[in-house]
Amino acid sequence: MKFIRLLFLIALLSGLPELFLSSYSFEAYSSNARPPMSDRRESYRPQSQGRSRPPLTGRRRPLQRSLRSRYMQQQGFEVGLLGGTSHSLTNIGTGKPSFLGTHWETTDLNVGVFSKYRINDLWAVNASFHYVRIHSADSLAPENTARYTRDFYFENQIFEFSVRTEFFVPVLLDNYPIEVYGYLGLGAFYHNPDLTVPNPDNFEEPSYSLIQPVIPMGIGLAYPINRNFRIGLDIGHRLTFTDYLDGFSRPASDSNDAYFLGSLRVSYFFGDRQRRFIPY
Numbered sequence: 001m002k003f004i005r006l007l008f009l010i011a012l013l014s015g016l017p018e019l020f021l022s023s024y025s026f027e028a029y030s031s032n033a034r035p036p037m038s039d040r041r042e043s044y045r046p047q048s049q050g051r052s053r054p055p056l057t058g059r060r061r062p063l064q065r066s067l068r069s070r071y072m073q074q075q076g077f078e079v080g081l082l083g084g085t086s087h088s089l090t091n092i093g094t095g096k097p098s099f100l101g102t103h104w105e106t107t108d109l110n111v112g113v114f115s116k117y118r119i120n121d122l123w124a125v126n127a128s129f130h131y132v133r134i135h136s137a138d139s140l141a142p143e144n145t146a147r148y149t150r151d152f153y154f155e156n157q158i159f160e161f162s163v164r165t166e167f168f169v170p171v172l173l174d175n176y177p178i179e180v181y182g183y184l185g186l187g188a189f190y191h192n193p194d195l196t197v198p199n200p201d202n203f204e205e206p207s208y209s210l211i212q213p214v215i216p217m218g219i220g221l222a223y224p225i226n227r228n229f230r231i232g233l234d235i236g237h238r239l240t241f242t243d244y245l246d247g248f249s250r251p252a253s254d255s256n257d258a259y260f261l262g263s264l265r266v267s268y269f270f271g272d273r274q275r276r277f278i279p280y
Contacts (some may be wrong), residue, residue, distance in 0.1 A: 078116045080267025082234065086110040086132045089258040090246040092152045093136035103140045108133040110261045116166070124166040126183065132158040134259050136246065153196040154246040158259070160238070162187025162216045179222040183236075187214045195247035208244040215239040218260075224269075232265040 086108045093103050114128035135155040141147040164185025171179060190211050197203045218236030225231060237260045243249040245257035 075120065076118055076269055076271035078118065078230070078267050078269045080114055080116075080230075080265050081112075082114060082128075082130075082263040082265040083109075083111040084234075084261060084263035086134055086259060086261050088134035088136050088156075088245060089260070090134075090136055090154070091243070091248060091250050091253055091257070092138055092154055092246045093140045093147070103136060105140055106134070106136045108135060110263065112263070114265070114267075116267075122168050122170070124168070124181075125163070126166055126185070127163045128161070130158070130160040130162075130261065132160060132259065132261065134158065134245065151198050152246075152248060154193050154248070156191050156193040156245055156247070158189050158191045158245075160187055160189035160214060160216075162214065164216055166220075177224055180219070181222065182219050183217065185216045187216060188212065189214050189240075191245065193245060193247035206244065206247075206249060208242060212240055212242045214241075220265075228269050228271075230265075230267045230269055232267070234261070234263045234265055236261050236263075 087104070088106060088108075093106065110130055110132040112128055112130040114126055116124050116126040118124045133156070135153075137153040138147045138150050139153070162185050164183045164187075166181045166183040168179050168181045171177075188211060192210055195205075216236050216238055218234060220232055220234040220236075222230055222232040238258055240256050240258055243253055243256050245259065
């Protein structure tokens with residue numbers, strides 16, 4: 001009997017540590033609201049409808065640069081040649097110098113060279129030299145008019161140098177690298193008109209300066225063929241301060257003569273070394 005009591009006492013004493021530890025772990029669990037990682041349940045994820053997106057494998061495709069960002073570099077020098085047509089707006093062959101009064105039969109030639117520095121996306125500075133030929137005749141006027149009866153004819157060669165500022169219109173469609181710009185500048189030209197009149201003995205040649213200032217203005221387009229070569233179209237008006245491009249001025253004339261040019265351009269673009277083209 002004593003032996004049984006001794007075994008019961010030993011079993012009771014051996015169970016006290018386990019009871020103490022279990023109560024401590026219960027208090028620790030109840031004091032912390034976040035359950036252990038092993039007791040967390042997986043979040044519910046509904047199955048996607050249709051085909052699931054396959055996982056990305058292999059090398060990811062890099063972003064493609066637009067054509068304009070490839071070819072229209074921000075800064076750099078550009079040199080080129082230009083050539084096209086020229087027209088005069090004078091007192092011979094027209095009643096009043098104006099674009100609508102142009103005789104297209106008097107279309108002549110202009111050629112030149114230019115150098116341009118592209119400052120940024122919007123601005124550039126252009127220096128150019130033009131050789132321009134213009135001519136016109138009173139015989140192009142309607143018959144039975146005073147100008148047709150007067151029958152004057154002139155030819156002139158113009159050597160023009162000008163510096164102009166170009167403003168490029170911001171491009172909204174990046175995949176089309178055509179650029180549109182407008183320009184305004186200041187320059188000077190040398191000319192020496194050759195006037196032919198029916199009765200030279202009764203004509204008094206006027207005196208005028210052969211060197212005159214000029215204000216070039218106009219619009220243009222530029223398109224890159226590849227990384228360096230570009231082509232373009234330029235349409236420009238030349239505002240002068242003389243009425244003697246034709247070597248003659250009417251007493252009643254109230255405006256100066258002018259001329260305008262239409263040119264195709266081919267150029268080579270160098271670009272800044274710090275902003276080289278980096279193809280993908």
